[in-house]
Amino acid sequence: MKSILITGGAGFIGSHVVRRFVKRYADYHIVNLDALTYAGNLENLKDIENRPNYHFEKADIVDAAAVRKVFEKHRPDGIIHLAAESHVDRSITDPLAFVRTNVLGTVNLLDEAKALWGDNMSEKRFYHISTDEVYGSLGDTGLFTETTAYDPNSPYSASKASSDHFVRAYGETYEMPIVVTNCSNNYGPNHFPEKLIPLFINNIVNMKPLPVYGDGNYTRDWLYVIDHARAIDTVFHEGVIGETYNIGGFNEWKNIDLVKLLCNLMDSKLGRPEGTSEGLITYVKDRPGHDRRYAIDSTKIKNELGWEPSVTFEQGLAETIDWYMENEDWLRNVTSGDYQSYYEEQYDKR
Ligand SMILES: Cc1cn([C@H]2C[C@H](O)[C@@H](COP(=O)(O)OP(=O)(O)O[C@H]3O[C@H](C)C(=O)[C@H](O)[C@H]3O)O2)c(=O)[nH]c1=O
Structure with a gap:
């Protein structure tokens, strides 16, 4: 039996990856390691939580001792690392939180994997998302390719970028079998x-302003999360050690055009007169x-591993809107607590 540890499995992309692996690979021992911070939610995995091949461990990747305990207990052969602070606006107000989780947390995982695997790395894999x-x-x-120079802003x-460099450095220095993928903007159910x-879906439902940044x-480049989970499965099993693969949707949208499309779709789903939601747009x-602009060239993963997006944006967006409208309790639960005041504070600061 293969033991696979997925970090950040209670989060948005992570939960779709965990679900896919638990359902498809009954003979794998799947461990979801998640700190359950504001964006992690075990509700995302209710449908698979009782499967015999699924195990949950609450731990913060910043806590090396806690990670070690989980590694010693489950002895993972493969690690799919998704745990991260992911929201750009939050990183602007609290950069250190991002250094802690994304940099220190990743190095902790690499160190614990190195300690566990020792010289026996041939059947192992550390996959960084x-x-x-x-x-x-x-x-x-132009498009981003796997050879585009790093230039984070x-x-x-x-x-x-730093965590990617550390993962690659462990590949070079310790011969750790690593693989990295760089994806475009994901969307879909369970997105915080x-x-x-x-x-914007939440604000349209509640007739609240839609804050478009700058000129819009x-x-x-938008990628349906379920297509992304399939890409991760493909790269985990078939990706070449040491390689990077870009994963995008071949689906570029200007924010303002996307927001207008969303407004029109929501007006018709909610039975509101055309133009109602567009009236909520606030620059x-x-x-x-x-x-x-971000736009990704996914030719390498398509040509070498046979992956390409399967869901059109129209389909994916419609499914996403339906999911949010059918899961109002989920939305209410995740938006309780300090969520509203956090956002109001951010706009005040701009
Ligand atoms: C929240 C918000 C966003 N925006 C704009 C800002 C961006 O141009 C675009 C998407 O913003 P969002 O914050 O949803 O995503 P990005 O900043 O592109 O980053 C996302 O996609 C990448 C790949 C990741 O790696 C990030 O983890 C993920 O958060 O809409 C607005 O105009 N108004 C808003 O209220």
């Missing part, structure tokens, strides 16, 4: 409503250091 933001910002043309992307799409002409002060 990263972001296209490490490449910085594009102009109006936000504390978040700097912390992810601080990110653009779920925040920023571009992102607010820009995010400092806001990257203008």
Whole structure:
């Protein structure tokens, strides 16, 4: 039996990866290691929590002793590392939190894997899930490829770039069997409503303002989270050790166009007169250091591993909206506590 440890498995992307692995690989021993911070939620895994091949361990990757205990208990052969602080706006107000989790936490995991595996690394794998933001910002043309130079602009992307470098350094220095993927913006069910799409769905439902940063002409490449989970499965099993693969949706949208599309779809789902939600659009002060455009070239993973997105944006967005509208309790629970005051504070500071 293969023991696979997935960090951040209670989070957005992580929960889709855990679900996929638990359902597809009955003979694997799947361990979800998660600190259950504000964006981690075991509700995301209710449907699989009683499966015999699923195990949950609450631990913070910053706590090396706690990580060691989990490693000694479950002796993972493979590690899929998704645990991270991920929200760019939060990184602007609290960079150190990002250094702790994303840099220190990653190095802790690498060290514990090295200690556990010793010289016997041949059947092992350390897989780091990263972001296209490490490449910085594009102009109006061009795409990020696996050889684009790192040029991070936000504390978040700097912390992810640093963790990528550490993972590669452990590959070079200790011959750890590593693999890295850099993905574009994900969307889909279970996404914490601080990110653009779920925040705006939630605000439209509640007739609240839709805060578009700056002029709204920023571009992102959107990838359905379920397609991303499938890509992670493919890279974990078939990716070549030491390689990087970019994972994107071939699906670029300017924020303002995406927001207008979302408004129209939501008006028709909610039976509201056309234009109601667009009336909620409010241009607010820009995010400092806001990257203008991300766009990813996923040709390598397509040509070498046969992965490409399978869900169209229209389908994925419709499924996402339906999920949020059918899971109002989930949304209410995750937006309780200090969530509202956190956001109000952020806008005041801009
Ligand atoms: C929350 C929010 C965002 N925006 C803009 C800012 C961006 O241009 C775009 C998407 O923002 P969001 O914060 O959802 O995502 P990114 O900053 O692109 O980063 C995301 O995608 C990458 C790949 C990761 O690696 C990050 O972890 C993930 O958070 O909408 C607004 O205009 N208003 C808002 O209220």
